[in-house]
Each structure stands twice: as structure tokens, then as C-alpha cells.
Amino acid sequence: MGRHTGPPHRAFSGPAPERGENCVNIKTICPLDAPGPVAFAASELKGYLGRMLAEEEGELDIRLGLRPDPVPGLPDWFAVELDQAGGSITGNCGRAVLLGVYDCLRRLGCRFLAPMKRCEVVPPITGRALKLRYEHRASFYHRGVCIEGADSRENVLDFIDWLPKAGYNSFFLQFKSPYIFYARWYEHRGNPLREGEPFTAEDALTWMEEAEGELKRRGLLLHKVGHGWTGEALGCEARSWDADSRPLRSDKRPLAAQVDGVRGLWKGVPANTNLCFHNGDAVDVFAVLVVEYAKENPNVDYLHVWLADEYNNVCQCEGCQKTTPSDQYVELLSEIDRRLRLEGLDTKIVFLLYQELLWPPIKARLTNPERFVLMFAPISRTFERSYQVGESLPPIPPYMRNQIVLPTSLDENLAFLRGWQGQFDGDSFVYDYPLGRAHYGDLGYVKLARVVSGDVKQLKSLGLNGYISCQELRSGLPNFFPNYVLGRTLMDENADVNQLLEEYFFAAYGEDWPLVADHLFQLSSLSSTDYINGKGPRRDGDMAARMEAVRELCLDFAATLDAHRGPCGWQTPFWEALDYHREYALKLSRALRRLAQGDGEKAGESWREFQKLICEKEPDFQPWLDVYRVLEVTENYTGFCPEKP
Numbered sequence: 001m002g003r004h005t006g007p008p009h010r011a012f013s014g015p016a017p018e019r020g021e022n023c024v025n026i027k028t029i030c031p032l033d034a035p036g037p038v039a040f041a042a043s044e045l046k047g048y049l050g051r052m053l054a055e056e057e058g059e060l061d062i063r064l065g066l067r068p069d070p071v072p073g074l075p076d077w078f079a080v081e082l083d084q085a086g087g088s089i090t091g092n093c094g095r096a097v098l099l100g101v102y103d104c105l106r107r108l109g110c111r112f113l114a115p116m117k118r119c120e121v122v123p124p125i126t127g128r129a130l131k132l133r134y135e136h137r138a139s140f141y142h143r144g145v146c147i148e149g150a151d152s153r154e155n156v157l158d159f160i161d162w163l164p165k166a167g168y169n170s171f172f173l174q175f176k177s178p179y180i181f182y183a184r185w186y187e188h189r190g191n192p193l194r195e196g197e198p199f200t201a202e203d204a205l206t207w208m209e210e211a212e213g214e215l216k217r218r219g220l221l222l223h224k225v226g227h228g229w230t231g232e233a234l235g236c237e238a239r240s241w242d243a244d245s246r247p248l249r250s251d252k253r254p255l256a257a258q259v260d261g262v263r264g265l266w267k268g269v270p271a272n273t274n275l276c277f278h279n280g281d282a283v284d285v286f287a288v289l290v291v292e293y294a295k296e297n298p299n300v301d302y303l304h305v306w307l308a309d310e311y312n313n314v315c316q317c318e319g320c321q322k323t324t325p326s327d328q329y330v331e332l333l334s335e336i337d338r339r340l341r342l343e344g345l346d347t348k349i350v351f352l353l354y355q356e357l358l359w360p361p362i363k364a365r366l367t368n369p370e371r372f373v374l375m376f377a378p379i380s381r382t383f384e385r386s387y388q389v390g391e392s393l394p395p396i397p398p399y400m401r402n403q404i405v406l407p408t409s410l411d412e413n414l415a416f417l418r419g420w421q422g423q424f425d426g427d428s429f430v431y432d433y434p435l436g437r438a439h440y441g442d443l444g445y446v447k448l449a450r451v452v453s454g455d456v457k458q459l460k461s462l463g464l465n466g467y468i469s470c471q472e473l474r475s476g477l478p479n480f481f482p483n484y485v486l487g488r489t490l491m492d493e494n495a496d497v498n499q500l501l502e503e504y505f506f507a508a509y510g511e512d513w514p515l516v517a518d519h520l521f522q523l524s525s526l527s528s529t530d531y532i533n534g535k536g537p538r539r540d541g542d543m544a545a546r547m548e549a550v551r552e553l554c555l556d557f558a559a560t561l562d563a564h565r566g567p568c569g570w571q572t573p574f575w576e577a578l579d580y581h582r583e584y585a586l587k588l589s590r591a592l593r594r595l596a597q598g599d600g601e602k603a604g605e606s607w608r609e610f611q612k613l614i615c616e617k618e619p620d621f622q623p624w625l626d627v628y629r630v631l632e633v634t635e636n637y638t639g640f641c642p643e644k645p
Helices: 038-050 093-108 155-163 179-186 201-218 229-233 282-295 325-342 410-421 446-458 482-492 497-526 542-556 558-562 572-596 598-619 627-638
Strands: 024-030 058-068 077-083 086-089 132-138 144-150 170-172 223-224 304-307 346-355 371-378 428-432 465-472
Touching: 024 038, 038 058, 038 093, 038 201, 038 282, 058 093, 077 093, 093 132, 093 155, 144 155, 144 223, 144 482, 155 170, 155 179, 170 201, 170 465, 179 201, 201 223, 223 346, 229 282, 282 304, 282 325, 304 325, 304 558, 325 346, 346 410, 371 410, 410 497, 446 482, 446 497, 465 482, 482 497, 497 542, 497 572, 542 558, 542 572, 558 572, 572 598, 572 627, 598 627
Parallel strands: 024 058, 058 086, 144 170, 144 465, 170 223, 223 304, 304 346, 346 371, 371 428, 428 465
Antiparallel strands: 077 086, 077 132
8 A cells, every 4th residue: 555645744543453463554644734523533534444454454544634615505525535545535624524434434334333332333344445436415404413311421422422423413412501411310310229329510511511522522513502591581590391499589570471360480490481571671681691601602503592391381461462472582582683793793593493482473573584593393293204295284273372282293383384484594404303202102113213214305395404303312222223314314315214224234133134124113013103102092992902913023023032142243232132122112012002901000000010120121221221211201191100009
């Protein structure tokens, strides 16, 4: 292999090869003035190629750096030019260079199957494999994940590491501090078999800064806050959805929404309490909070400005009733923009279409739309089907203050989006929830992955420039295939979900992957994301029959699992997770069958057996399943009773 010469450069070392006495001498070269993510990309490339070429001899020089975008202003773009002597990986920004490195490694046979290093496939190759010449532009600008559920420090860091490997470019840390997501894990909420671990709000802040540093290291886009603004405007600590036992201060009470003649915290939860935006003081306090935060946090790429996370609790005072929540919201956003301009800040503000705010404003319009990004959040949609863009959509129902019914059908949700798009044609993305709650209803994850793929392929038809998934980071039982599909399809909207399935399952399960795929497909076909999500009647004979069929499938699959016990390389954790998943599906399907049969008492007993299983197994499968979240969902939405009758 030849030696590449050129302008001044910095070389980066990687991990030592894992096998072989001889080794190719790999030099990853980037300009001294290259942004940090390029240097990180260089170290990643050297490390992975060093492992893959450990049996090779010779020299390999690969130059990494920025390159003028042939079409500026579009999403991440990179170019790869490699041969046995070396070559280059370049991109329109540092993040794109890193994405190009991981895409190149994927084309050379690497598979990044889950947010765990032990679930990576790093195959040996020869120098002859280094013959790649292509360029690629991501299909969408916004490609991200938002933290949810219960997470350890390691869960968050591992997921950040995985994001660009899977094609994502963004991460959203909700609230000013992601305290609640760490607290749920370290306090072991929902698991009575584990004692809480030492954890403080200061720990959450320290780990948040660490996470943000890792995002910056990779050049990934940082989204922040969203929830909590209204609670803080009321003088409360709003870092979660937990209730505050302290009464609202008398000087803050006039700022709170008047609901049924009362101004106070909605069900005691600051983050769920709306404001009285007819009161100019409320607007002022809210705007000051946002502007001060923007000044103090210039590292935030997209600042989310949302209202309360609850509905049918907006202000009923005489002044507020003369307008709509969305009109007040737009006026608030324009006031924030005015103050940001006075401070010389170009902060991007994300506003959302959600609950009452699904209804577009009647009169108000954004005075500076270039600052804003629209986020469509159809939380009440079904995940049994993908978006479809029909010739016509139903009319938007009249807005009824504190009497709204959230839309469930896809057409109803899309009608609201079209209403807003008639007033705003700026940047936008969908903020969706297939892996945030409903996914527990798809026991095989295959149907859900297909729905996700179909959704992404419709985004451009819907006028949306990407997707951020509000989800548990530990959505991996039986595997992380839906997340894999989402990242790969956002990167390339032409990605074929069937090809992705073969690619993923072969890497995860080996030659017998069709047996696994068939089993999980059948489980998916019998499952219902709507039922687990609380949609429809609880008594359902068809659902009961389907859950009985799930039991039979799981019993039959035992023989396949028995044939794959013991060490099997990088596939071992996937087969172990699949073995656990069989127990999980047996217990959950039994509880769901009894619930669908109308036997609440026995359903509760079976649900508690399910709870006991996943709580006992949590130490062994913590990265794969969010125990806190699945219990919360099945109790609060599916309808299981946590206590004995």
C-alpha cells in the first residue's frame, strides 16, 4: 500500500489490533484546523480498520476533512474514495465526516446492531475490500431521538455513541436537566426487588454536561428543554412530571390558568400547569426565562419552547376565552423572538403541534418565521398502520375549550398538520412515539419496524424534513430492529425494510436468522400496539384468541432456542435476549389474554407474575428492556391493576 503525502496534518492513533502478528500501518490524516468531530472520526476509523485489517501488512493513508457541499444548505453529505493505498472521507461538516466513516465501515461489513459495544459486528477483511467510491446525502435533515423512560448514565452515553453509527444526527435532552430519567433508574422506581442507589440532582447535571460533551465531540445536534417552562414561570422546580406538595405562592397565583374558577397547580404538577396568557406578566416571565436560558446555553442547537404537558386545563378567564390557546402561543413565540433579536441571538426555536395546540391559530401569525421550526407531535395516533397521504382529509373539528378529544386516526392527525402548514412553510419535522409507549404491544417488533419505515417514506409527501423519536432508550426486547430501521431509513429513504431485516437478523442471529424472523413476524401479526396503548374496549374476544396463539408460538420456539444455547460470538447476547423474550412474551400474553377475556382479577394476578419476572431479570437485561416504563404503560394505559383486588 502506498504512502499519501500532502499538506500539514495530524495523525491519530487507535486501539491495538486484536489478532495477528503483522499489521497494516494505518494513518488517518486531517488538517490541523479541522473541527473536533473530524478528529474523532479519524480515531474511530483507525480503531475499527485496525481490527478489521489486523492480518494485513503494508501502509494505508486516509485523509479526512471538510469539502465544499455541491448544494449548500441541505442535509448531511459525505464522499468516500478508498482503495488499497488509502484515499479520503470528506463531508460538508464534521458530523458528516463521522457519518461517512460509519457508513464506510458498514459497507465493509461492520454492523452496529444496538447501543452496546458487545453488539457490534467487526469482521476481518483484506486490503482488496478497500475499493469504495461513492457519495451520499442524508434524505432528511432532522434525524434524532429524545430521551424517555428510565436511564443510567451508561445507557445515555452508549446511546449517544450509537446514534451516528445508526445514521442519526440529533439527540434531545428534555427539561433543563434530564433529572427524572436518571432518577427513575437510580431510585429503581417500579422494581420492589431493588433498593435505590445514591443519586442527586447534582449528579444529573454532571452527567448532562458529560452527555452534551459527547454530542459535541461527534458534532451531533443538541435539542433541549421542551417541558417545564410553565412550571418555572410559576416559581416551581419543574424538572419532571412529579407532583409538588407545596402550595403555589400567592404572588404567582395570578399567572396560573383559571380552570373551573380556580388558579393553582393542575393536579399538583407544575410541568402540567398552564398559564393565563391574557396576563401580560405571565408572558413577560415566560419570555424572560427563555431568553435568559438561550443566552446562558449557546451550545443548544434547537431550543424547544412548549406549554404544559396536559390538556383540557387551559385558562377559562374572560380574557383568554376571547382567543384560542394557539393564538396566544404564537403571540408568545413572537414576543420571545423580539427579545432574542434585541439580544442579538439567532437561537432556533422549536414550537409544537400537540394537544390543544393541534388547532391552528385563527388570527395570530409568527412575525419572524425564519427563527422557528414546526414540530408535529401526533401522540394519540395509531401505530397499526403507516401514514398515508390521501386526496382529501377530514375537516378540523371546532375547538372546544377544555373539552377537546385527541384525534386517533391518521387522517384526523394529518388534517391538523395541514392546517398549520397553511400558515407556516418553514422547517419542520415529526416528533413521533412508536418506541415511546405503543411498542410494548408488538411482541415481535417486525410489524412496528415496517410501520416506522412506511412513516419515514411518507415524510416528504407530508412536507416534513425529518423525525425525532420520543422513546425509551432501552427499547430492545427482542432486539433493536425498529430503531435500526428508523435510523437507516432517515439516512436513506429508499432503504428497503426487507433488505434491512435480512441484514440485521443475519448479523444478530447467524445462518438460522429466517427461523427467528418467522417467529417474530408471527408474534407481530398477532399483536396490537393499539390494545397495549389503551385504545378500544378492554374486553375483546379476538385479542384473547390471539394471545393464546402467542403462547403456543412461544412454546413451540423453545426447541430453536435450545439448539442455540452456549457461546456463539457476537450473536450470543441476541440469542440470550431472545430466550428471555420468550419468557417475557409468555407472561405478558397470558395477562393480556385474561384482560381481553374480561377477567380483571386473574389478569391482575398474571400481570404481577409478569412484573415479578422482569424485575428479577432486570440486572441481566437492563440495556434491553426498560422495566419502569413497560410497567407504567401496562398499568396506566393497558389497564392492569398493580394491587390485589
